[in-house]
Amino acid sequence: MSDTTQFRVMDFDCPTCAGTVERALSNVDGVQHVEVHYATGRVEVEHDDSIADSDTLAQTIENQGYTPQPA
């Protein structure tokens, strides 16, 4: 099963930070594909909801020091 969850991160403060979040999300078990866009602050994650739910993903983003909002 694959679900797609979108977040909006309005407080990215540098392009490399967006890259770090992308890397961190990719490392979460159950995540198949991640796209993080610095310019628009849009984060799109393809994941298996039974292994990694959207709360886990949000927590991962928060751990990197950013505030995810539901999109």
Add this chain to the structure above:
Amino acid sequence: MDTQSLKQYYRKHRKAIIVVLSGLFYAGGWSIGYVPGPAFDTASTAILILAAVVGGYDIAKTAYHEVKSRTLGVKTLVTLAAIGAIGIGSYWEAAAVVFLFALGSYLEGRTMRKTRNALEELLEMTPDTATVRRDGEQKEVPAREVEKGEIVIVKPGEKIPVDGEVVDGESAVNQAPVTGESAPVHKADGDEVYAGTINQEGAIEIRTTGSGTDTTLQRIIQRVEEAQEAQSPTESLIDRFAKYYTPAIIVLSIGAYAVTQNAILSLTLLVIGCPGALVIGPPVSIVSAIGNAARNGVLMKGGEHLEQAGKIDLIAFDKTGTLTKGETAVADVEGFDIDDDGVLDLAAIAEMKSEHHLGDAILNAAQNRQTPATDGGTTVDRADHESPATETRSLPEPDDFEVVAGKGVVAHHDGREIVVGNRALLDERGIDLPDEVAEYVRGREERGETAIHVVLNGTVVGAIALHDELREAAPGVVRELQDAGIETVMLTGDNERVAAAVAEEIGIDDYRAELLPEDKQDVVTEYQANGHVVAMTGDGINDAPALATADVGIAMGAAGTDTAIETADIALMADDLERIPYAVKLSKATRWNVLENVGLALVVVTMLLAGVLTSYVTLALGMLVHEASVLAVIGNGMRLLRY
């Protein structure tokens, strides 16, 4: 303020609070350091370390995650520099670096948020609820739950919650959120309305064709986001560059330490080595420009197209519907052996089923003309599609008819053969053209009108002149583009004489006449082969191949047509020619803006590198200049939001 709201306040403004605290500690520690006495020295050191810890906690936390996920980011470099500075006893430097970086990031995040919010304004245009008619009564429901086909009632002053078709009432609607046009558009029975637009005058009822995410505005916003996220060639180039640049700086920093044994020097290299301004500049410029364009009803399909549009030096316009209003109407009818009305009726019978726009205009004029026929010399009024005819005449259908592509029609009715067409069709069928008719046709064509011949049983009995009014804006738009150094060309299927007359009226640089639809693509290719960067403007449907071939395809009036949005690189939501100079100038401004940002970033980095290596630039100064350059390119890019 109770603890609960205090906590909320802290959470909301955490980043700002941290910057302020860190700054206060930094200033305090620095000042105390000037007071003589060992106790004050110790206090100063402690407060400066506090400044670094308060300001650096979040940075270090992110750095930890960066290292854990094996990425080398700015925050890792800054953390390394701060720890290193403390390690060698440069407390002031450590505090300064952390404070300046935290301040810079805070300002950067804030300004980027503004850029990202440019689209939010559009999203907020759609109301949350809609009044629908269900089971005979009015009910307020969430707008996204309105089903297709349901009737929505919109009162004056309300925003329209769904896409749909007006079924009752009439009003003026402000479509600015979708098309960027500020003048309200009249809407009545059968007209399309868009979610997010504002109903200004009367109450209207709408049959829903789309709601929620399935609306024109939502589709536009989604496309704008895709466009903003697509990397332009400059951006990808810089990203590739940055990939090697950061590791190179680290190697350089280690090398510098090995040679000079100067820890501060190598730490300073690390800090200024973050490719901040360089990687941030181009995306900020492009996102700002695309956001600005979207709010003005211009959909730019991405940074690549924006950069390309900034380079165009020739714009080709499709004539019909682009430079003209695309509302062809009969301007004059002239009978030669029979009376004028007879000529018009004959032509209308032949054209009844042709579905050609000239045929439609003739049919329209014939059906709406005053009966009975008046004297032979009348001029038929320019038929207006919009004006409601009091009563239309019915005309007999032809027994058979045949379209001769690009030339006209041949039909039979009641034992008579009727041929309606251009000179080529007469030549093809060996029909003689009397001098007086040729004279009349030439006169009309010199006025920019299209004249066609009407032939009854092999004899030319009259001619009909058709006129497609120029858009009032056309000459001004052409002049504006010429002033911007862009060559303008008109492409048309009309014959040479008509094209020359229209071209002169508009003041366009050049024209290409007698083109079949497929020829337009070849003309574009030809201009490209001559070294031009070509933009092609059209409706995006009939001229889709030419639009696709051009370096930049510009479609007008694209709001309702997905095909046009699909084909074009730049889609003008409104049917408004005046958006073209705006779009072209914005693209040029964006291209310059990107170059300015890249240039500034390169100059700053080079100067810093030179400054560090010659020991003129200290750690704190390096950080200050680095952060200032980042904010400078963001500020420069954001100018495009207000272009």
